Amino acid sequence: MPTPPPALEIDGLIKDFGPVGALDGRMVRVLEGVSLSAARGAVTVLLGANGAGKTTTLECAQGLQRADGGVVRLLGEDPYRASPHLRARVGVMLQDGGLPPSVRPLALLRHVASMFSSPLPVDALAERLGLDEFGTVSIRRLSGGQKQRLALACALVGRPEVVFLDEPSAGLDPQSRTIVFDLIRELRADGLAVILTTHLLDDAQRLADYVYILEGGRTVAEGTVAALTADKDADGMRELRFETVPGLSLPPDLLPHLHQREDEPGQYVLRGALTASDVAQLATWWDAHGVMPTAISMAPRSLEDVFLDISGRSIR
């Protein structure tokens, strides 16, 4: 049996913005060659730092922006000229939500559902996403996580084949996050093509079947999480974390080949190809400066290392 065509295909996508007044009215090229494809029954993640071009790529795929070059095919059609029938097969959750603040959540969801001929039952969907708890207050009173769940419901109510989720975990509390992530996995199991953007490596690691890394308006790496994080040194450790007093400044010439950072006050991360000699040097420095860590841990290569290797900087 031939493999079905992908739900979304993008080849060499180019997008210019402008003219920008501050640049003497010149255009700015925000996408300069994004290529990707998203299969049905899979979660495809666009991973990149802020400004890498993730949202613009999604907007071109959703038909909100017109491509200036390259090819975009959504379910075999040009999304910018999408017919209502194509739009009915695609669900969209925008990064800013696109929710009118003065409307009540369930009234909005019912209105969106009324644009389809056989939408999901609104009450059941609302219950599933916990919207019934706050369905009758106006949207402006909702928390960030509640707004995200409502926007997700609006994207799903029409029974789409393809869903676009722009930063779906932004502003989610841990409970909302579990609800949303479980639902995303269920959508995949139901055969939907799920395309989402994130700048959170943890999200990508937990959800993605296939990852595209965007950097400077290009797709610079792609693969499954396993393939991307596969290490040439099978047993090499790539991350060392330790906790101790806040504000410690490790001298830059100590372990210069490792990327150093203080995540939270007192929580330090060293990233790179670690050797036993690195650990010994660090322990010697602790000893010389009277530092006693309260916790130490090591981890193999993760998506964060992949990102660091490609872009030479941390994603944060």
Next chain:
Amino acid sequence: MTQGTAPTRGRGTAAPLPARVLRHGGYEALAMLRNGEQLVLAIVLPLLALTALVLTPLLDAYGPSRIDVAAPGVLALCTMSTAFTGQGIATGFDRRYGVLRFLSTTPLGRSGLILGKAVAVAAVLAVQLVVIGGAAVLMGWSPRAEGLLPAALLLLVGSAAFTALGLLVAGTLRPEATLAVTNLVWILLAAAGGVIIPAASLPAAAEPFVSVLPSAALGDGLRSALVDGTLDPIACLVLLAWAVLASLAAIRWFKWS
């Protein structure tokens, strides 16, 4: 979770176009009528204007009775407040909050969204006609029967022109600026734009300028229809020209985000 609530694959189908447009029109009309400020603009201010015009001798020179001259002008004022100011402000803020972008990704689409707005304006205008027209009849208004059809035509073209102008402002300026501009223009046109006081009675230097404004075309056109029972072809053409030009400009310059 319960069985059967999970989204199931590949059954998304669009509701028919008329249903989408009418449902969106109803949704926006209800939103306008539920909004307190909009309700003041749509119903309370026109009622106050009507009452003031009947109680003062301002319009005594222009027709057989105060109410007969006042009512058509107040209906023109209603058209401006709903199609231009109210609709413009709502669209401006919807644009800021990304509502226009989101709705344009649903089967409603961009064209359905605009058509739905036109339906909403027509629906709110119909409510205004019943309330304000009813109040005017209670105050003794007796419009000429043969002028009702020309008046309906003028209201239709006039609301199209003012809706397009409202969209043009909302789609090109920030919402705060839209709020300021549409309210200011509404006040200026209401006071000196030929809406309530006929353009012909303004200072001679201003008259040729004012008479080509959509406000004067609608106000004077409605007066000749409902006071004299005649269709003013010039007023009709002026409104049509504004509707076409403003629509073309809105299509060219409207920004969705």
